[in-house]
Amino acid sequence: MVGATDLAIELIDGDWSLSMLAGPAGWGLFFFFLVGTVGARLRREGGDKRLRRWANEHPWQAALPAAGGLLVLNTLAQLFLGDAGVFEAFFESLFPAAMLVTVAGVVGSVKKARGKD
Structure with a gap:
C-alpha cells in the first residue's frame, strides 16, 4: 500500500x-x-518454540x-x-536496513523486558 x-x-x-519505480519499490x-x-x-503462538525462545532472548540478532534481506x-x-x-545503491539501502534493525530490536527488547510470551 505504501x-x-x-x-x-x-x-x-x-x-x-x-527510475520512478525505485522509490516506491524501496x-x-x-x-x-x-x-x-x-x-x-x-x-504469541505458532512456529518453532525453540526459535521463538532464541529470538526473545536475542532481540537484536533476530x-x-x-x-x-531488505x-x-x-x-x-x-x-x-x-x-x-552499485555503491550508491548499496549506501542508499543501508539507512532503511538500519532503521529496520532499530525498530525490530526495540520492539523485541520491550517485549523481552515486559516478559511477554
Missing part, C-alpha cells in the same frame, strides 16, 4: 521514467519487511536476517530500477 501510494505521487509528479520493501519482522516478534533486495531495486550505481 509503495502504491508513493508510485501514485510519482505519477502525479510527471517525471516519467523507469518503500514497499521496507514496510513489507517491517510488518513481517515486527508482526513475527509480537506473535532482526538481522530481515535487515539483510539490504540486498533494496540494493537490487535501486540498482536495476533507479539511476544509482
Whole structure:
C-alpha cells in the first residue's frame, strides 16, 4: 500500500521514467519487511518454540536476517530500477536496513523486558 501510494505521487509528479519505480519499490520493501519482522516478534503462538525462545532472548540478532534481506533486495531495486550505481545503491539501502534493525530490536527488547510470551 505504501509503495502504491508513493508510485501514485510519482505519477502525479510527471517525471516519467523507469527510475520512478525505485522509490516506491524501496518503500514497499521496507514496510513489507517491517510488518513481517515486527508482526513475527509480537506473535504469541505458532512456529518453532525453540526459535521463538532464541529470538526473545536475542532481540537484536533476530532482526538481522530481515535487515539483510531488505539490504540486498533494496540494493537490487535501486540498482536495476533507479539511476544509482552499485555503491550508491548499496549506501542508499543501508539507512532503511538500519532503521529496520532499530525498530525490530526495540520492539523485541520491550517485549523481552515486559516478559511477554
